[in-house]
Amino acid sequence: MNFRHKFVFLFPGLFVLIGILIFPIIFTIRLSLSGWNSYTPEMNFIGITNYIRLFTDDPRFWESFFRLSFLSVSTVVLQYIIGFALALIVWREIKFKRFFRVIFLIPMMTTPVIMTVIWRTFFHESLGPLNDLLGRLGVEPILWLSDPVIAKFTVIIVEVWQWTPFMFLLLLAGLLSLPKEPFLAAAIDGASSFRKFVYVTFPLMAPISIGAIIIRLIEASKIMDTVFVLTSGGPGTATETSSFYIYIKGLREFQMGYAATLSFTYLVIMIISLTIIAKVLTKLMIKE
Amino acid sequence: MNKFYTILKYSFITLWTVFIVAPFLWAVSTSFKDFQSVNSKVTYIPWLDFEPTLEGWKVLIKSPARGGVDIVEPYFNSIFVTCTASLISIVLGTLAAYALSRFTFKAGFVRNNDITFFFISQRIMPPIVLSIPFFIFLSTIGLLDSLVGLVVVYIVLLMPIAVWIMVDFFNRVPKELDETALIDGCNPYQAFYKVVLPNSIPGLIVAGMFCIIFGWIDFFFAFILTFTEVQLLPVKVVALNSSITPWWSLSASALVSVAPLIIVAFVVERYLSKGNLSGALK
Numbered sequence: 001m002n003f004r005h006k007f008v009f010l011f012p013g014l015f016v017l018i019g020i021l022i023f024p025i026i027f028t029i030r031l032s033l034s035g036w037n038s039y040t041p042e043m044n045f046i047g048i049t050n051y052i053r054l055f056t057d058d059p060r061f062w063e064s065f066f067r068l069s070f071l072s073v074s075t076v077v078l079q080y081i082i083g084f085a086l087a088l089i090v091w092r093e094i095k096f097k098r099f100f101r102v103i104f105l106i107p108m109m110t111t112p113v114i115m116t117v118i119w120r121t122f123f124h125e126s127l128g129p130l131n132d133l134l135g136r137l138g139v140e141p142i143l144w145l146s147d148p149v150i151a152k153f154t155v156i157i158v159e160v161w162q163w164t165p166f167m168f169l170l171l172l173a174g175l176l177s178l179p180k181e182p183f184l185a186a187a188i189d190g191a192s193s194f195r196k197f198v199y200v201t202f203p204l205m206a207p208i209s210i211g212a213i214i215i216r217l218i219e220a221s222k223i224m225d226t227v228f229v230l231t232s233g234g235p236g237t238a239t240e241t242s243s244f245y246i247y248i249k250g251l252r253e254f255q256m257g258y259a260a261t262l263s264f265t266y267l268v269i270m271i272i273s274l275t276i277i278a279k280v281l282t283k284l285m286i287k288e
Numbered sequence: 289m290n291k292f293y294t295i296l297k298y299s300f301i302t303l304w305t306v307f308i309v310a311p312f313l314w315a316v317s318t319s320f321k322d323f324q325s326v327n328s329k330v331t332y333i334p335w336l337d338f339e340p341t342l343e344g345w346k347v348l349i350k351s352p353a354r355g356g357v358d359i360v361e362p363y364f365n366s367i368f369v370t371c372t373a374s375l376i377s378i379v380l381g382t383l384a385a386y387a388l389s390r391f392t393f394k395a396g397f398v399r400n401n402d403i404t405f406f407f408i409s410q411r412i413m414p415p416i417v418l419s420i421p422f423f424i425f426l427s428t429i430g431l432l433d434s435l436v437g438l439v440v441v442y443i444v445l446l447m448p449i450a451v452w453i454m455v456d457f458f459n460r461v462p463k464e465l466d467e468t469a470l471i472d473g474c475n476p477y478q479a480f481y482k483v484v485l486p487n488s489i490p491g492l493i494v495a496g497m498f499c500i501i502f503g504w505i506d507f508f509f510a511f512i513l514t515f516t517e518v519q520l521l522p523v524k525v526v527a528l529n530s531s532i533t534p535w536w537s538l539s540a541s542a543l544v545s546v547a548p549l550i551i552v553a554f555v556v557e558r559y560l561s562k563g564n565l566s567g568a569l570k
Contacts, residue, residue, distance in 0.1 A: 013384030
């Protein structure tokens with residue numbers, strides 16, 4: 001086909017995206033080499049001082065990064081297991097199938113921060129319904145938001161509530177698009193439901209699963225809204241994630257230069273680790 | 289064994305449904321409470337546990353000067369920003385997706401897949417990484433705290449989604465379709481506009497819905513890049529979440545904010561059941 005036309009289709013979108021993004025990216029890199037803070041709000045040049053500080057003298061960033069890894073991996077694993085189970089159940093004919101499908105989709109349509117505001121009242125330690133109901137069953141009040149360990153699980157609960165539907169949607173759409181023949185063959189062979197799942201459904205779903213997990217990991221690694229409203233990173237720094245730490249450094253303490261260093265380092269780590277995870281998952285789930 | 293499995297299945301989905309619905313029920317109940325019924329002890333059922341009032345709902349339309357919250361303007365701001373950014377992203381994203389699905393690009397080591405990946409990879413950027421430079425960028429060109437500035441930023445959020453869904457979708461639309469149109473004497477633009485687009489409506493709807501969802505639910509950019517002139521809905525609602533939280537108006541405004549997109553859940557389910565989504569979302 002004519003050579004010229006393809007660029008007419010591609011370029012508007014490509015250039016708008018590059019046009020909007022080129023400044024922020026170059027600016028972030030340049031800013032990371034400066035000492036811009038509230039005392040000297042200017043673009044001076046201090047070389048790699050910020051990077052040296054980050055790699056030698058900032059355990060809080062690395063802690064927040066490991067916390068983020070823990071939170072995002074555990075939420076995505078839970079979402080995958082629950083989402084897959086739900087998708088398998090409503091894939092087949094069951095009573096009120098369409099009703100359940102709609103219900104299972106609803107949380108992803110709701111604004112995370114707004115629902116988290118509701119969750120915050122829900123988990124309220126003295127006035128919230130959860131501790132009240134548990135109390136009626138004789139359970140001692142649980143410190144959902146102020147215990148450093150439990151607060152992490154509260155964040156996980158809210159994230160799982162919010163985003164399992166997305167996993168469910170991707171997996172159900174995948175299940176519905178599977179070819180029918182392998183299932184017929186398995187049925188003729190008299191395979192049990194369990195064997196059918198292990199030998200037919202799961203292998204067929206592997207590429208879709210990998211895609212869904214990667215997409216969710218990308219989104220989960222940005223976890224910020226929930227933490228911001230639910231615990232503000234607290235108690236102490238118990239639920240502080242990388243994004244939230246960068247936010248504190250950059251927009252609360254106005255150490256812009258250092259925050260840019262954190263941003264850039266974080267972005268590089270994310271791209272590398274997501275690429276590795278994608279490769280490993282593909283190796284694990286798709287057997288030759 | 290089979291019966292046991294059925295019971296397990298139904299109890300699992302029932303439990304999950306309860307888990308999903310619980311915060312909504314709590315919010316509905318709370319929105320009709322007053323100070324007394326929130327702060328004395330935990331109450332659940334109106335009339336039985338507490339005397340319902342409409343205070344929480346009335347506050348929403350009162351102007352701030354009279355002690356209200358006034359979420360009407362943020363509501364329209366949110367609708368405007370979401371719809372405009374989605375529309376632009378869909379138009380540009382669909383064109384780019386069509387190019388990436390139908391033509392071969394080669395520039396050095398860059399191939400089609402690399403360009404597609406470039407588009408989609410923009411989702412990896414955490415909002416915080418972009419928000420600091422955007423803050424300075426927008427204040428330099430005078431678009432901080434404005435609707436236009438937000439639309440520009442939201443395009444970055446939404447175009448990757450449009451490209452991601454539409455590339456996959458176009459890959460499934462048979463090539464013969466446009467080839468026939470070209471043989472029939474259409475130029476490439478006519479072939480795209482008159483033949484390919486009308487056959488891509490399901491894909492466009494899915495992409496549009498996803499753009500609207502992800503535009504509507506964004507909080508962070510709106511939070512960083514706007515102050516007083518322009519406020520979006522999530523920012524307004526979260527601002528209510530102060531130390532002395534009026535739980536009733538908080539719940540009412542939360543319900544009003546999440547309501548419109550719940551309709552989207554029904555539309556998505558319809559497409560899912562008709563099998564149209566399977567192709568568009570793989």
